[in-house]
Amino acid sequence: AQKITQTQPGMFVQEKEAVTLDCTYDTSDPSYGLFWYKQPSSGEMIFLIYQGSYDQQNATEGRYSLNFQKARKSANLVISASQLGDSAMYFCAMREGTTGNQFYFGTGTSLTVIP
Amino acid sequence: DTAVSQTPKYLVTQMGNDKSIKCEQNLGHDTMYWYKQDSKKFLKIMFSYNNKELIINETVPNRFSPKSPDKAHLNLHINSLELGDSAVYFCASSQEFWGEKLFFGSGTQLSVL
Numbered sequence: 001a002q003k004i005t006q007t008q009p010g011m012f013v014q015e016k017e018a019v020t021l022d023c024t025y026d027t028s029d030p031s032y033g034l035f036w037y038k039q040p041s042s043g044e045m046i047f048l049i050y051q052g053s054y055d056q057q058n059a060t061e062g063r064y065s066l067n068f069q070k071a072r073k074s075a076n077l078v079i080s081a082s083q084l085g086d087s088a089m090y091f092c093a094m095r096e097g098t099t100g101n102q103f104y105f106g107t108g109t110s111l112t113v114i115p
Numbered sequence: 116d117t118a119v120s121q122t123p124k125y126l127v128t129q130m131g132n133d134k135s136i137k138c139e140q141n142l143g144h145d146t147m148y149w150y151k152q153d154s155k156k157f158l159k160i161m162f163s164y165n166n167k168e169l170i171i172n173e174t175v176p177n178r179f180s181p182k183s184p185d186k187a188h189l190n191l192h193i194n195s196l197e198l199g200d201s202a203v204y205f206c207a208s209s210q211e212f213w214g215e216k217l218f219f220g221s222g223t224q225l226s227v228l
Contacts, residue, residue: 033214039156043203045219052214089156097213101146101170105158 001026004092006106013082014114020067021077021109023092031097034075036066039108040088048090051075079111087113118142121206121220128196129228136191136223138206144218145211146170147189149181152203152222164189165211193225201227 005024013019025034036048051059051066059066067076079086092106121138128134140147148171149161162181163171169181178194193200206220 031213033216035216037217037219043222043224045205045207045222047216047218050214050216091158093217095213095215100211100213101163101165101209102160103148103209103217108156108158110156 002106003027003104004094004106006092006109008109009107010110010112012112012114013079013086015084016081018078018080019082019111021079021090021092021111023075023077023106025073025075025092025094025104027073027094027096029096029098033095034066034068035093035095035103036064036075036077037091037093038086038088039091040085045091049077082113084113084115087111119206119208119218119220121204121223123223124221125224125226127226127228130196130198132196133192133194134196134225135193136204136206136225138189138191138220140187140206140208140218142208142218144208145186146209147183147186148205148207148209148217149189149191150205150207152205154202158205162189162191196225196227198227201225 032053034051038046049061049064063080065078089108094104119140146165148163164183167183183189204223207217
């Protein structure tokens with residue numbers, strides 16, 4: 001089974017609108033971390049936001065927030081007030097306590113912001 | 116100061132050649148990684164070292180050999196390059212804890228002609 005599933009290969013959003021990028025994960029480990037990375041066309045991998053499995057509140061970083069639904073095993077990224085510079089690939093990743101050195105990545109979602 | 120630096124950024128070479136990609140991190144991390152990103156943008160783990168010891172060795176052709184002279188460096192040597200090796204290779208590092216993020220290098224675009 002896939003550890004991380006991103007079901008949206010491509011998404012479009014109007015500038016200034018909010019968008020949600022989906023991510024579901026699969027683990028039986030009680031300790032795990034969830035991460036989102038952005039990869040613009042220039043190629044670098046940019047860390048956006050982190051959510052730990054024991055965190056009670058959803059993580060937020062500026063315009064990014066993580067909608068963490070533990071029972072559903074989902075960790076969706078919400079980008080508010082989309083900007084043209086948000087156009088990029090977005091990757092969801094997980095790291096488990098028992099296999100701590102292994103990062104599991106999803107297949108990514110390509111987001112295009114339309115002016 | 117660049118946290119994870121890898122060189123070269125671009126590598127264009129002929130089939131059959133041998134090439135190396137160097138990676139250094141100045142974050143004091145214990146664990147370093149090599150990832151391959153194919154044309155569909157899928158990130159695949161290749162190797163991981165923890166304090167110079169190989170801990171993850173995915174199904175990768177023997178032509179790929181990582182070398183870690185110390186915990187701050189993890190180099191990737193590729194023998195007898197093939198067309199299918201063309202990809203972006205990312206070096207990364209992290210602390211050894213599940214709550215710690217991965218720091219990526221800027222990537223090396225390898226093109227095999």
